[in-house]
Amino acid sequence: MSKRDNRRFNDRDRKNAPKRGGKNRRDYGADYEPEAGSGPGRGRGGRRKAPGHDVNGTYEDRMPHAGADGLEVVAGRNPVAEVLEGGRHVERVFIADGSEGSISRIIALAREKGVVLDFVPKEKIDAMAPNVKHQGVVAKVSEYKYAEMEDIFAKAEEAGEDPFIMILDEISDPHNLGAIMRTAECAGAHGVIIPKRRAASLTQTVALSAAGAVETMPVVQVTNLGRTIEELKEKGIWVGAADMDGETYYRADLTGPIAIVIGNEGKGVGRLVKEKCDFVLSIPMYGKINSLNASNAAAVLLYGIRRAREGGDRQDVRDN
Numbered sequence: 001m002s003k004r005d006n007r008r009f010n011d012r013d014r015k016n017a018p019k020r021g022g023k024n025r026r027d028y029g030a031d032y033e034p035e036a037g038s039g040p041g042r043g044r045g046g047r048r049k050a051p052g053h054d055v056n057g058t059y060e061d062r063m064p065h066a067g068a069d070g071l072e073v074v075a076g077r078n079p080v081a082e083v084l085e086g087g088r089h090v091e092r093v094f095i096a097d098g099s100e101g102s103i104s105r106i107i108a109l110a111r112e113k114g115v116v117l118d119f120v121p122k123e124k125i126d127a128m129a130p131n132v133k134h135q136g137v138v139a140k141v142s143e144y145k146y147a148e149m150e151d152i153f154a155k156a157e158e159a160g161e162d163p164f165i166m167i168l169d170e171i172s173d174p175h176n177l178g179a180i181m182r183t184a185e186c187a188g189a190h191g192v193i194i195p196k197r198r199a200a201s202l203t204q205t206v207a208l209s210a211a212g213a214v215e216t217m218p219v220v221q222v223t224n225l226g227r228t229i230e231e232l233k234e235k236g237i238w239v240g241a242a243d244m245d246g247e248t249y250y251r252a253d254l255t256g257p258i259a260i261v262i263g264n265e266g267k268g269v270g271r272l273v274k275e276k277c278d279f280v281l282s283i284p285m286y287g288k289i290n291s292l293n294a295s296n297a298a299a300v301l302l303y304g305i306r307r308a309r310e311g312g313d314r315q316d317v318r319d320n
Helices: 011-016 077-085 103-113 122-128 149-159 174-187 204-210 225-234 271-276 294-309
Strands: 072-075 089-096 116-120 137-142 164-168 191-195 219-222 238-248 258-262 279-282
Touching: 072 077, 077 089, 077 103, 077 137, 089 103, 089 122, 103 116, 116 122, 122 137, 149 191, 149 219, 164 174, 164 225, 164 294, 174 191, 174 204, 174 294, 191 225, 219 225, 225 238, 225 258, 225 271, 238 271, 238 294, 258 294
Parallel strands: 089 116, 164 191, 164 258, 191 219, 238 258, 238 279
Antiparallel strands: 072 137, 089 137
C-alpha cells in the first residue's frame, strides 16, 4: 500500500480489517467500509471531501456567504474577477501576501474600479473563507447600491430646496450609520456621504437600523473626504463640522446649501477634515456627561437645520 492509500484508514480501521496485505481497497474485504467521519477531511462513509465542498451539504451551503459584518464574501480568483467586472458594488478585496500569477489581473481591476485593496496574511483569508478554495483572494460585496453625487443634487432639485447633506467621518458602528440615515431621511436631508476606508458601509445591519431609509436615502461612498468637501464648496455648499469648540448650533445661520460633518464615535471629526470645513458647530452639554452618541448628535443638528429652513427664530450672535 502506498503512503497515500495508507492515509485512507486510521489505526482502528487497520486493526479491524482483514490482515491480507495488498495494494488496493478490495484486499481489505469486499464488505469493508471505514466508519463515517473516520479521519480528517471525510464526509459520510469516510469519503474524502474536495476542498471547500461538503458532501452532506446543500447547494445553498456552498454559495457565497455573509461575513460577520453583513457583507457577502466571494472567494476565488475567477469569482472575484467576475464581481469586479460586473455591476455589483465591491467594498474591498483582500489578497494573501505573496500571491502571484493571475492575481495581477484582479489587482488591476480593483484599482480601475477604485476598490480598496488589502494585502494580508494567508491566515486571515482562511478565516474569512473557511473550508473554501479561495486561491489567496476574497472580496466583500454589498447587496446595496451606492448613489452618485449627482443623485444628491437631483434629489434637492426635485424637492425645490438647497442641498442638505450629512457627511460621516469614519462612523464605524453600523447601528449608528443606520440610525443617522433614518433620521436624515425623516428630517428631509438629500443625501449621506461616507468614506470607503475605516468606516461602516451599507450592510444588512445598517439596513435594519435604517428602517427602510436605505432604499430612499442616497448614500455616496468616496475615497477622500477632504477632496469631496472641497468639491462641495466649489458647488456653493457651506460645510460645517460638529465639534465641542464650535459655535452653538442654535445661534448659527443654518440656512442655505449646507453639509454637516459628524465625526467618529471616539475621536470625533479628523483634524484634516475639520480644517477643510467653513465653520464648526457645537451642541451645549449641561449634564455631567460631555458628549452625545454620534447618531444623537446628528439628529440634533439635522433638526436644527430643518427648523432653520422652516423659518424658526434664530439669535445670530455673529451680527451682535
